[in-house]
Amino acid sequence: MKQDAILGALLGTVVGDALGLPREGLSRRRALRMFGGAPLHHRFFLGRGVGSDDTEHACMVAQTLLAAPDSPEHFARNLAWRLRGWLLGLPAGIGWATLRATVKLWLGFPPGRSGVVSAGNGPAMRAPLLGVCLAEHPERLEAFVRASSRMTHRDARAEQGALAVALAAAHGARRGGVDAEEMMREWAARIDEPSLREALARLRAAWERGASVPEFAAELGLAEGVSGYVMHTVPVVLYAWLRHGTDFQRAVEEVILLGGDSDTTGAIVGALAGATTGAGAIPPRWLEGLAEWPRSVGWLRRLGERLATRFSGPEALAAPGALPLFWPALLPRNLLVLGLVLGHGFRRLLPPY
Numbered sequence: 001m002k003q004d005a006i007l008g009a010l011l012g013t014v015v016g017d018a019l020g021l022p023r024e025g026l027s028r029r030r031a032l033r034m035f036g037g038a039p040l041h042h043r044f045f046l047g048r049g050v051g052s053d054d055t056e057h058a059c060m061v062a063q064t065l066l067a068a069p070d071s072p073e074h075f076a077r078n079l080a081w082r083l084r085g086w087l088l089g090l091p092a093g094i095g096w097a098t099l100r101a102t103v104k105l106w107l108g109f110p111p112g113r114s115g116v117v118s119a120g121n122g123p124a125m126r127a128p129l130l131g132v133c134l135a136e137h138p139e140r141l142e143a144f145v146r147a148s149s150r151m152t153h154r155d156a157r158a159e160q161g162a163l164a165v166a167l168a169a170a171h172g173a174r175r176g177g178v179d180a181e182e183m184m185r186e187w188a189a190r191i192d193e194p195s196l197r198e199a200l201a202r203l204r205a206a207w208e209r210g211a212s213v214p215e216f217a218a219e220l221g222l223a224e225g226v227s228g229y230v231m232h233t234v235p236v237v238l239y240a241w242l243r244h245g246t247d248f249q250r251a252v253e254e255v256i257l258l259g260g261d262s263d264t265t266g267a268i269v270g271a272l273a274g275a276t277t278g279a280g281a282i283p284p285r286w287l288e289g290l291a292e293w294p295r296s297v298g299w300l301r302r303l304g305e306r307l308a309t310r311f312s313g314p315e316a317l318a319a320p321g322a323l324p325l326f327w328p329a330l331l332p333r334n335l336l337v338l339g340l341v342l343g344h345g346f347r348r349l350l351p352p353y
Helices: 002-023 028-035 053-067 072-088 096-106 122-133 138-150 156-175 180-190 194-209 213-219 230-244 248-256 262-277 284-288 297-311 327-347
Strands: none
Touching: 002 028, 002 053, 002 122, 002 156, 002 248, 002 262, 002 284, 002 297, 053 072, 053 122, 053 262, 053 297, 072 096, 072 138, 122 138, 122 156, 122 230, 122 262, 122 297, 138 156, 156 180, 156 194, 156 230, 156 262, 180 194, 194 213, 194 230, 213 230, 213 248, 230 248, 230 262, 248 262
């Protein structure tokens, strides 16, 4: 079960990311006019899909957990070097806060002091895999989430939003399902940031009323799209997971069709639903439509196997380290994706509006 949950989280991330990427930044209404509604298909280029920074960060977390699983301090130092190297590859998508923090890492700031004041989504999109791998170790989970978050974002809302996501991933991986009442009690006990607690109280009220995912988003003022602000993204993706966490396709489609930061919302809810249902619940056509390389589906499966070996028993620390990646391919791959992203940008100047 552990391997299936880990693999589900990895593949769920890239699938949700790739399906949401063409719609990123578009309002719900404009995205529907340009790309249509459910069922979703890959629409990035010639019916194929690719991942963005959300997938890349999940893979960096996975590699770091393999290389430095023993302490949050070692984890932070290793992840910091991976972020530095990632920036050299000229990624096609990078948040402003993450960019500034990574530049600070290059300037010599230690990981504990490189973060900038921002409540963006970076920590939340790195959180699901931490939750799955450390699901049986809640005391370690919080420390690892803190180390991952503060490296780029030192706003308490970003850190606590990431923790809420990690707790959801851990819950789904442990249970193979969603117990909404148990989950909401855990959030109430573990989350202490005031604005996030308020958002989670609104989530509970919406759950008790039986509100749909679009209705809950509208209540938060997000009827035309979910922004990259963690206080918007996290409540919406958590609510979509509570409602449809055992139905991978519906969870991903509902959150992407809300519009806005759809690659990140798709990636996070894809990771949560994948951790809950396992990789087998991901529609095969969505996996077959991915055109990712060198982080291919096959490479991700091998990465998941290594993580499962690392975190599935007492022999974990003797498991293999990080999985080799053909890194010379990353720069040309990223430049090609950047060109396609710019093409999407120019296409948006044209109707339908």
